[in-house]
Amino acid sequence: MDIRGELRDQPLRVGISTRSLFDLEAEHEVFVQDGVAAYVELQREREDVLVEKGSGFKVVEKLLGMNEDDNQPYVEVILLSKNSPDLSLRAFNSIKEYGLNIKHGSFTSGRTLAPFIQSWGIDLFLSNDTVDVQAVVTAGTAAARLGSPPEVEQSKDLDDEVRLAFDGDAVVFSPESDMIFKEKGLHAFFEHEKMNAKKPMSVGPFGGGFLKKLSKLREIHLDEHGVSKVRIGIVTARNAPAHERVVHTLRAWGTPADEAHFVGTNSKAPILQAMDAHIFFDDQEKHVRGAAPVVPSGHVPGPHSPDEPVIPAN
Incomplete structure (x- = not known):
């Protein structure tokens, strides 16, 4: 089939x-x-x-x-x-x-x-x-x-794409890397991610059946130039060198992203607005609240306090 x-x-x-x-x-x-x-x-x-x-x-x-x-x-x-x-x-x-x-x-x-x-x-x-x-x-x-619909209307409402944006850890990926930072600190987190850069992370709540089926839908709608009408974006607080594991994990899963934004401590909202995402998912309420005025945003319940900093950046 x-x-x-x-x-x-x-x-x-x-x-x-x-x-x-x-x-x-x-x-x-x-x-x-x-x-x-x-x-x-x-x-x-x-x-x-x-x-x-x-x-x-x-x-x-x-x-x-x-x-x-x-x-x-x-x-x-x-x-x-x-x-x-x-x-x-x-x-x-x-x-x-x-x-x-x-x-x-x-x-x-x-x-x-x-x-x-x-x-x-x-x-x-x-x-x-x-x-x-x-x-x-x-x-x-x-x-x-x-929550409520965004205050800003999407600028590309008439195109035929669907654009979904996801946070990484505790959304697409499991929260296991969060735990390294929480238990051992920032230096240990970066060392762990560098050592395991090519080791795929475990799946998070969105990294299982949903992402796999979404990736199939993306593949169906690929054109001859390798561009799909189904665009998947990762918008994460990870930055280099912790970004590398994200790429290798998605590659190993066979679920490629069309966009990846490693924002560090910068706000995610301007990136999401530029992407013109139709929806965004994050496990931290502060990121959801920040993005909600410009993009429909969903809070994914996680294993930690909603506003507790996770996946640190420097």
């Missing part, structure tokens, strides 16, 4: 909550302040009102655009919601209006979505719910908590 057949047989599956796909913050505020009954009444009143796009909308739209045949897709998107089935009508009405090929979903009336991730065969879960995201990551599936 060729790579197209492989991905059609086992598509890249993205599970996304309604609050990540759509901007439902006003409705959520009613739920928090006035309760379930008022929320249900509001949603029914707005059943035929188009919902505005949320943080995860653009990357979902772009990934679905990589399908060559909607009946044999490379990418499938599953709508996952804690709303009741009754309130699914507004969500699917908006999906139809936007022209998204999303046909499947689960609506749980307030119950956690985490148990349904494996049932659907999800490779990436995007949600605004911290508890659900943590449970999914702990179970071994790529997941991130999204």
Whole structure:
């Protein structure tokens, strides 16, 4: 079976909550302040009102655009919601209006979505719910908590690329190198990385099934010049000499990146804005907060304090 057949047989599956796909913050505020009954009444009143796009909308739209045949897709998107089935009508009405090929979903009336991730065969879960995201990551599936849509509109919205940017350690790669720094300090970290430069790192939460399928999608869309419509970028606080292990690891995995930015102590936000990424994933909340005004950003729960410095740079 060729790579197209492989991905059609086992598509890249993205599970996304309604609050990540759509901007439902006003409705959520009613739920928090006035309760379930008022929320249900509001949603029914707005059943035929188009919902505005949320943080995860653009990357979902772009990934679905990589399908060559909607009946044999490379990418499938599953709508996952804690709303009741009754309130699914507004969500699917908006999906139809936007022209998204999303046909499947689960609506749980307030119950956690985490148990349904494996049932659907999800490779990436995007949600605004911290508890659900943590449970999914702990179970071994790529997941991130999204916030509000960025303040800055993307400048290349009309092109046919999809651009995904990832932090390295504790996102694509395991946090094992973090531990060297935390336990033994900066000098030991750099010595360890130099000694192990050609030894592939272990996979992190995004380095397993999700990245492998994304890399297959990238390969399918390579043109005759070796340029793909699926662009994968690494934006990491590593700098030389610790950068070398990143390159050798991705090479060994067979999951090449189109861009790698070794920013050290510099801000990631300007790089992400220049890349015009459709989404960015990082395990440190300070980087997510810094990037969120210019790019949809997802926090990946990690093994350390959200703002604790990891993977040092000099």
